Amino acid sequence: MQEIFRKAKKPGLDPGTLVHVGARKAEKVKITIIDYNEQQYEEKEANTVEECFPFKNSQTVTWINVDGIHQVDIIEKIGNHFGVHPLLLEDILHTTQRPKFEDFFSYVYVVLKMLQRNRETDDIEVEQISLILGDNFVITFQETVGDVFDPVRERIRNNKGRIRKMWADYLAYSLIDTIVDNYFVILESVGEGIESLEEELVVNPSRETLHNMHMVKRDMLVLRRSVWPLREVISGLQRGESALFKKGTLVYLRDVYDHTIQVIDTVEAFRDMVASMMDIYLSSISNRLNEVMKVLTIISTIFMPLTFITGVYGMNFAHMPPKDALWGFYACLGLMAGVVGTMLYFFRSKKWM
Secondary structure: OOOOOOOOOOOOOOOOOOOOEOOOOOOOOEEEEEEEOOOOEEEEEEOOHHHHHHHOOOOOEEEEEEEOOOOHHHHHHHHHHOOOOHHHHHHHHEOOOOOEEEEOOOOEEEEEEEEEEOOOOOOEEEEEEEEEEOOOEEEEEEOOOOOOOHHHHHHHHHOOOOOOOOOHHHHHHHHHHHHHHHHHHHHHHHHHHHHHHHHHHHHOOOHHHHHHHHHHHHHHHHHHHHHOOHHHHHHHHHOOOOOOOOHHHHHHHHHHHHHHHHHHHHHHHHHHHHHHHHHHHHHHHHHHHHHHHHHHHHHHHHHHHHHHHHHHOOOOOOOOOOOOOOOHHHHHHHHHHHHHHHHHHHHHHOOOO
8 A cells, every 4th residue: 555645854954955755765776878869879777877977968869767766975966967956856855746847947857656556465656757858868767676668768779750860858758658658557457446346336345345445545546646736747848838848849748738638537537436436335335234124124013913912812811712712822823823924915015025
């Protein structure tokens, strides 16, 4: 189960103080560099952070990906060399940021939430992705190793599509688009879970059903917190507020914006469905209780006249016809059977049973 709130940094520190705030830490910081243009391509894993520095002003497009942000000195060295503001570096290390977009003129800073389904626990894991777009480079910071960017890497390696013909802004768009497209995969799995819960609600709701509904409701809260602010981010980018995004790329960002709206609409629809499922569950439990009470009431109603008859004939009077007759006991049993039969016929005629 994902944490809704995380521990914040110690209050009272100076603005721009670099402190890692986050629960997820990679075993080792991994820095990968992909440098390319239409004619050439190079991919390598950097052994030291200094290997990234020569790509700042190259004539090619460079994608520097950092897996693991808990080593503050590495983040600080990259920030100092590429001219990143200390407050922005502080936001990178603070993994509880909401999705946002900031334009620093010479570079653009974007915060996104990458969602992945944990196959072992079936939880939705949220990871903060910090993206810095410069004139010829894109730097991404991730909490741990493993992401959804493999399709982008394959397109660069195999020179598929237009990615190696375009500049760094198109690479940034491709990474954002991949994160948004992965939301549909998560929503599809959530939708399948909601459908199975609806069937279970109709057939046989139980305490486990209620627990599963609470888990889905929590997942929807995580999705909403991750996706809802993204609309403002993509809207700001596709309006051309930053000069780093060229006009040709803005068209593609509009498509990402449309996908974001679709994701938000789906999340809201699922939230309404989960809320209605809670009402259905309570109604099902109430109906089941009513059925039990109806059966008990019928049984009690049938035994009330029988109890009355046995009570009358249990009184200690000397002369109570036909108490002294040989057939009296059997006549009393016949009377009680007749009362039961009459009441059952009455209940059935009223469709009470």
